[in-house]
Amino acid sequence: QVQLVESGGGLVQAGGSLRLSCAASGRTFSSSAMGWFRQAPGKEREFVATINWSGGSTAYADSVKGRFTISRDNAKNTVYLQMNSLKPEDTAVYYCAAGPYSGYYRDSGVYNYWGQGTQVTVSS
Numbered sequence: 001q002v003q004l005v006e007s008g009g010g011l012v013q014a015g016g017s018l019r020l021s022c023a024a025s026g027r028t029f030s031s032s033a034m035g036w037f038r039q040a041p042g043k044e045r046e047f048v049a050t051i052n053w054s055g056g057s058t059a060y061a062d063s064v065k066g067r068f069t070i071s072r073d074n075a076k077n078t079v080y081l082q083m084n085s086l087k088p089e090d091t092a093v094y095y096c097a098a099g100p101y102s103g104y105y106r107d108s109g110v111y112n113y114w115g116q117g118t119q120v121t122v123s124s
Contacts, residue, residue: 002026002098002113009094009118012086016122020081022096022115030074033099035111036081038092038120045108048094049081053102061106064090086122093117 008020020036035050049070051058058070069082079096097111105111 004096004098004113004115006096006115006118009120011121014088014122014124016086017084020094020118022079024077029077031102033101033104034072034079035097036094037097037108038094040092047106050104050106052104057104059104059106088122088124091122093119
Protein backbone atom coordinates (compact mmCIF):
# COMPACT_ATOMS: atom_id res chain seq x y z
CA GLN A 1 0.00 0.00 0.00
CA VAL A 2 1.28 3.46 -0.91
CA GLN A 3 -0.13 6.75 0.33
CA LEU A 4 0.69 9.97 -1.49
CA VAL A 5 0.36 13.50 -0.14
CA GLU A 6 0.93 16.50 -2.40
CA SER A 7 1.89 19.97 -1.22
CA GLY A 8 3.24 23.21 -2.59
CA GLY A 9 0.32 24.42 -4.64
CA GLY A 10 -0.98 27.97 -4.47
CA LEU A 11 -1.65 31.19 -6.31
CA VAL A 12 1.10 32.67 -8.46
CA GLN A 13 1.32 35.31 -11.16
CA ALA A 14 2.07 34.38 -14.73
CA GLY A 15 5.79 33.95 -15.22
CA GLY A 16 6.29 32.82 -11.65
CA SER A 17 7.41 29.51 -10.20
CA LEU A 18 6.16 26.86 -7.82
CA ARG A 19 7.59 23.58 -6.60
CA LEU A 20 5.19 20.78 -5.86
CA SER A 21 6.15 17.95 -3.56
CA CYS A 22 4.62 14.51 -3.20
CA ALA A 23 5.51 12.58 -0.07
CA ALA A 24 5.00 8.84 -0.28
CA SER A 25 4.65 6.23 2.39
CA GLY A 26 5.37 2.59 1.73
CA ARG A 27 8.42 0.50 1.14
CA THR A 28 7.98 0.26 -2.62
CA PHE A 29 8.47 3.96 -3.44
CA SER A 30 12.08 3.63 -4.51
CA SER A 31 11.18 1.01 -7.11
CA SER A 32 8.05 2.75 -8.41
CA ALA A 33 7.38 4.82 -11.46
CA MET A 34 6.01 8.21 -10.45
CA GLY A 35 3.95 10.67 -12.42
CA TRP A 36 2.33 14.07 -12.21
CA PHE A 37 -1.04 14.70 -13.81
CA ARG A 38 -3.38 17.68 -13.76
CA GLN A 39 -7.04 18.39 -14.23
CA ALA A 40 -8.47 21.78 -15.07
CA PRO A 41 -12.14 22.63 -14.51
CA GLY A 42 -14.31 21.03 -17.15
CA LYS A 43 -11.41 19.10 -18.66
CA GLU A 44 -10.13 15.56 -18.43
CA ARG A 45 -7.11 14.67 -16.36
CA GLU A 46 -3.96 14.97 -18.44
CA PHE A 47 -0.39 13.79 -18.21
CA VAL A 48 2.26 16.29 -17.12
CA ALA A 49 5.48 14.43 -16.30
CA THR A 50 6.83 11.05 -15.30
CA ILE A 51 10.05 9.66 -13.84
CA ASN A 52 11.43 6.15 -13.51
CA TRP A 53 12.53 4.49 -10.29
CA SER A 54 16.07 5.83 -10.31
CA GLY A 55 15.33 9.30 -11.63
CA GLY A 56 17.46 8.62 -14.67
CA SER A 57 14.61 8.73 -17.18
CA THR A 58 11.87 11.31 -17.50
CA ALA A 59 9.21 12.38 -19.96
CA TYR A 60 7.05 15.48 -20.25
CA ALA A 61 3.92 16.67 -21.96
CA ASP A 62 4.74 18.98 -24.84
CA SER A 63 2.85 21.79 -23.14
CA VAL A 64 5.26 21.85 -20.19
CA LYS A 65 8.52 20.72 -21.77
CA GLY A 66 11.32 23.16 -21.02
CA ARG A 67 9.37 24.80 -18.19
CA PHE A 68 8.70 21.94 -15.74
CA THR A 69 11.18 19.52 -14.19
CA ILE A 70 10.32 16.31 -12.39
CA SER A 71 12.77 14.82 -9.90
CA ARG A 72 12.79 12.43 -6.99
CA ASP A 73 14.67 11.79 -3.77
CA ASN A 74 14.29 8.13 -2.88
CA ALA A 75 15.96 8.66 0.50
CA LYS A 76 13.11 11.04 1.37
CA ASN A 77 10.37 9.11 -0.44
CA THR A 78 9.48 12.30 -2.27
CA VAL A 79 8.93 13.31 -5.87
CA TYR A 80 9.00 16.94 -6.97
CA LEU A 81 7.67 19.02 -9.81
CA GLN A 82 9.50 22.29 -10.34
CA MET A 83 7.29 24.59 -12.40
CA ASN A 84 8.80 27.68 -13.97
CA SER A 85 7.45 30.31 -16.37
CA LEU A 86 3.93 29.45 -15.32
CA LYS A 87 1.04 30.37 -17.57
CA PRO A 88 -2.66 30.84 -16.81
CA GLU A 89 -3.36 27.65 -18.76
CA ASP A 90 -1.34 25.72 -16.18
CA THR A 91 -4.12 26.36 -13.67
CA ALA A 92 -5.40 22.99 -12.47
CA VAL A 93 -5.44 20.52 -9.63
CA TYR A 94 -2.17 18.63 -9.77
CA TYR A 95 -2.02 14.99 -8.74
CA CYS A 96 0.92 12.72 -8.17
CA ALA A 97 0.65 9.03 -8.87
CA ALA A 98 2.66 5.89 -8.18
CA GLY A 99 2.78 2.83 -10.35
CA PRO A 100 3.69 -0.83 -9.81
CA TYR A 101 6.48 -0.80 -12.36
CA SER A 102 9.91 0.77 -12.39
CA GLY A 103 9.80 2.54 -15.74
CA TYR A 104 8.20 5.83 -16.70
CA TYR A 105 4.74 6.08 -18.19
CA ARG A 106 2.45 8.70 -19.70
CA ASP A 107 -0.66 6.54 -19.40
CA SER A 108 -2.66 7.27 -16.26
CA GLY A 109 -4.02 3.72 -16.37
CA VAL A 110 -0.61 2.38 -15.36
CA TYR A 111 -0.72 4.10 -11.99
CA ASN A 112 -2.55 2.47 -9.12
CA TYR A 113 -2.02 4.98 -6.32
CA TRP A 114 -3.05 8.63 -6.42
CA GLY A 115 -2.75 11.59 -4.10
CA GLN A 116 -5.59 13.91 -3.20
CA GLY A 117 -4.32 16.73 -5.39
CA THR A 118 -3.06 20.26 -4.83
CA GLN A 119 -4.50 23.37 -6.48
CA VAL A 120 -2.29 25.53 -8.68
CA THR A 121 -3.75 28.83 -9.84
CA VAL A 122 -1.85 31.11 -12.21
CA SER A 123 -3.18 34.62 -12.60
CA SER A 124 -2.62 36.71 -15.71
